[in-house]
Structure formats: structure tokens, C-alpha cells
Amino acid sequence: MAFRALLTRRTLAAASGLGANGGVATSFRGLQTFSLPDLPYDYGALQPAISGEIMQLHHQKHHQAYVTNYNKALEQLHDAMSKGDAPAVVKLQSAIKFNGGGHVNHSIFWKNLAPIQAGGGEPPKGSLGWAIDNDFGSVDALVQKMNAEGAALQGSGWVWLGVDKELKKLVVETTSNQDPLVTKGPSLVPLIGIDVWEHAYYLQYKNVRPDYLKNIWKVINWKYASEVYEKECP
Numbered sequence: 341m342a343f344r345a346l347l348t349r350r351t352l353a354a355a356s357g358l359g360a361n362g363g364v365a366t367s368f369r370g371l372q373t374f375s376l377p378d379l380p381y382d383y384g385a386l387q388p389a390i391s392g393e394i395m396q397l398h399h400q401k402h403h404q405a406y407v408t409n410y411n412k413a414l415e416q417l418h419d420a421m422s423k424g425d426a427p428a429v430v431k432l433q434s435a436i437k438f439n440g441g442g443h444v445n446h447s448i449f450w451k452n453l454a455p456i457q458a459g460g461g462e463p464p465k466g467s468l469g470w471a472i473d474n475d476f477g478s479v480d481a482l483v484q485k486m487n488a489e490g491a492a493l494q495g496s497g498w499v500w501l502g503v504d505k506e507l508k509k510l511v512v513e514t515t516s517n518q519d520p521l522v523t524k525g526p527s528l529v530p531l532i533g534i535d536v537w538e539h540a541y542y543l544q545y546k547n548v549r550p551d552y553l554k555n556i557w558k559v560i561n562w563k564y565a566s567e568v569y570e571k572e573c574p
Contacts, residue, residue, distance in 0.1 A: 373410075373411045373414055374407045374410055374411060374440075374443050375407060376399075376403060376404050376407050377447055377450065379395075379399060379450050380450070380451070380454075381453075381454065381455050381458070383395040383396040383399070385455040385458075386453055386455060386460070386559045388555075389555045389556055389558045389559045390453070390541075390544070390555075390556065390559065391543065391544045393543055393544075394540070394541065394543050394544055397539070397543070398446075398535075398539060398540060399446075399450070402442075402446075402539050403442070403443065403446040405439075405442075406438075406439045406440075406442030406443045406446065406518070407439075407443050409435065409439040410435075410436065410439035410440050410442075410443055413432050413435040413436050413439060414436065416428070416432055417429060417432045417436065420432065437518075437519075438517060438518050439518070441517070441518035441519055441520050441523075442518040444520050445498055445518055445520055445533055445535070446535070448530055448533050449533055449534075449535050451561065451564050452532050452533060452534075452560060452561055452564060452565070453556075453559050453560065453561055454559060454560075454561035454563070454564070455559065456558065456559060459561065459562075459563055460558065460559035460560065460561055461557060461558045461559055461560060461562075462562060462563070463479050463562060464479065464562040464565065464566055465562075465566070466566060466570070467566070467569065467570055467573065468531075468562070468565060468566040468569040468570070469566075471503075471510050471569065471573075472510065475509060475510040476510070482501065482512070483557055485512050486499050486501060486512055486532075486534065486553075487550065487553040487554065489512060489514050490514070490534055490536045490549070490553050491536075491549050491550045491553060493514045493516075493536055495516065495517075496516070496517055496536065496537040496538070497514055497515050497516040497517055497519070497536055497537070498514065498515050498518075498519075498521075498533050498534065498535055498536060499512070499513075499514050499533075499534050499536060499553075500512065500513045500514070500515065500521045500530055500531075500532065500533050500534075501530075501531045501532040501533075501565070502521050502524075502528045502529055502530050502531055503528070503529050503531055503568075503569055503572055503573060504525065504527050504528055504529075505527050505528075505529050505572045505573065506527040507527070508573050510531075511528065513528070521533065529568065529572050530568075531565040531568050531569055532560060532565050534553065534556060536549060536552075536553070540552070
């Protein structure tokens with residue numbers, strides 16, 4: 341029963357910080373499945389920071405693959421549970437975590453970005469801006485810290501700005517592969533997540549991850565991050 345609870349709409353939504361309807365579409369025999377969310381902008385809208393080709397492949401191919409594979413694993417899980425096949429249930433946990441995390445993380449990532457003409461790159465204001473100054477010294481210092489930790493991350497993963505909703509404190513964390521931020525602590529809520537898998541930048545930046553990290557801030561949606569922060573720290 342504990343494993344079944346892991347897969348509920350409430351638990352996955354809490355991990356993503358997206359709310360109850362964040363990318364969850366339909367149910368499969370009592371377990372929730374995912375669907376690919378639409379982007380709130382055109383694929384080419386983030387150029388030149390991120391090319392339209394990268395955005396289209398990232399969304400249509402990579403994110404879609406996480407959704408497809410999660411839903412497939414969920415169907416296999418239902419079959420295994422109905423048969424009482426405990427080894428199969430245990431084996432499926434890694435696929436569900438990886439692909440479910442991929443969907444959760446990318447659903448946040450798309451909201452973390454905005455075209456320049458729609459406010460992308462505009463520095464945070466209000467309570468989030470004050471919190472950044474208090475916890476990191478300045479927005480520039482925060483950006484430098486996230487860029488350094490993202491560039492240093494071995495292999496694939498994510499670099500996050502999150503808020504500890506219990507301590508009311510901002511944190512910078514990295515996660516490996518497709519692990520959501522919540523895997524670093526149950527009270528952590530993601531504000532900004534930057535994908536540092538090569539599929540997020542290689543077609544444009546080749547193997548120069550630091551250049552990608554430098555330029556992505558030009559289209560970061562601080563307004564969205566501020567809205568999440570104000571919700572968690574009113």
C-alpha cells in the first residue's frame with residue numbers, strides 16, 4: 341500500500357510543486373497517468389538563448405519519452421500487483437522514479453522559461469528578491485553559485501533554486517539524473533530548475549555547458565519563481 345500511495349496524484353504533484361493538475365491527465369485502474377503538457381510559448385521564442393530546434397526535440401521527443409515510459413511502467417505495475425508479483429513490483433520502482441521524475445522536472449522547467457518580450461530574464465522583485473539578497477548577497481551571486489554547481493555536476497542532472505518551506509530559507513541543490521528536488525528533503529519546493537542533461541543544450545552549445553548556463557538566465561521566468569515563493573512563504 342505504501343508503494344501505491346507513492347504514485348497518487350497528490351504525492352507526485354507535491355514533488356513537482358505544480359499543484360494537483362500539473363501534467364496529470366487520466367487514471368489507469370486507480371493509478372494516475374501523465375500526458376505531455378503544452379508549452380506556453382513557441383519553440384523558437386527563446387532564441388537566441390535556446391534554439392527552436394533544441395526546444396522542439398527536448399519537448400516532443402525527450403519529455404514525451406518520459407511520459408510514455410512512465411505510463412507503460414504504470415501499466416506493468418498494475419499487472420504485477422494484480423498477480424502479487426513482488427519482484428516485478430520492486431524492479432519497476434526505478435523506471436517509475438526515473439520517468440516520473442523526468443516528467444515532473446520538465447513540467448517545471450518549461451514554466452521556468454519565458455521569452456524576453458514576455459519578461460524572461462527580468463530580475464526578481466518583491467519578497468523573492470529580498471530573500472535572495474538575504475540568503476546569497478545578490479542575484480548575481482546566486483547565479484554564479486548555480487552556474488558553478490551546474491557546471492561541476494558530473495554526468496546528467498539538474499541544478500535547483502528551492503525554498504525550504506519549513507525553515508523559510510532559499511537553497512541551491514543539485515540532483516542526479518531525473519531525481520526531483522524533493523528527493524533532497526521533503527520540505528524543499530522548487531523555484532527554478534535548470535536541466536543540465538546534454539540533450540538540453542548540445543545541439544547549440546556542444547560540450548560547453550558553462551556557456552549554456554550563462555545564457556539561459558536571459559530567459560529565466562523569475563515571475564513564475566516569485567509566485568511559487570510567495571505561495572510557500574506568504
